[in-house]
Amino acid sequence: MGGVSQTRTSPRPQPQRPARTLWEEGRRPGRQVVTLSTVGTLSVAGVNLLLTEELSLFFDLTFVVLCLVAALAVRPRDFFVVGVLPPLLMVATITLLAVFARSAVAEEVDSLVQAVVSGLAHHAGALVAGYALALAILAVRQVALRNSGRLRTFA
Secondary structure (H helix, E strand, O other): OOOOOOOOOOOOOOOOOOOOOHHHOOOEOHHHHHHHHHHHHHHHHHHHHHHHOOOOHHHHHHHHHHHHHHHHHEOHHHHHHHHOHHHHHHHHHHHHHHHHOHHHOOOOOOOHHHHHHHHHHHOHHHHHHHHHHHHHHHHHHHHHHHOOOOOOOOO
């Protein structure tokens, strides 16, 4: 075998990009996040009504968690969609319940408008917490995306 010697060259190692941080992970389209959040919220409301016949702390806590998950799951291009989602989601849920199960959010004799306002007033804490948390997460994600995953830049 006296011929040409073949030298094997190892492939050049590709530069490794650091793993994505939690703040960079969200890649779901806004429409999908809205749909899943709506289904999740209505499902939780339905389960809560089956268990207690009214919206309770269980609904409030899961609403806040759903707002947090939505803010972490959405892709950066759709931040606005999730930024306005919590109040719209709460109003839609309360309105549906006021139409179909008024006693779950207000007194049975209340008008539709009064039932919606009463339901929003009773769950205002969850709405404010979920909305504030979603906006804070989106703001942190925006900073992290500008700084390659870091939350602070070091001089």
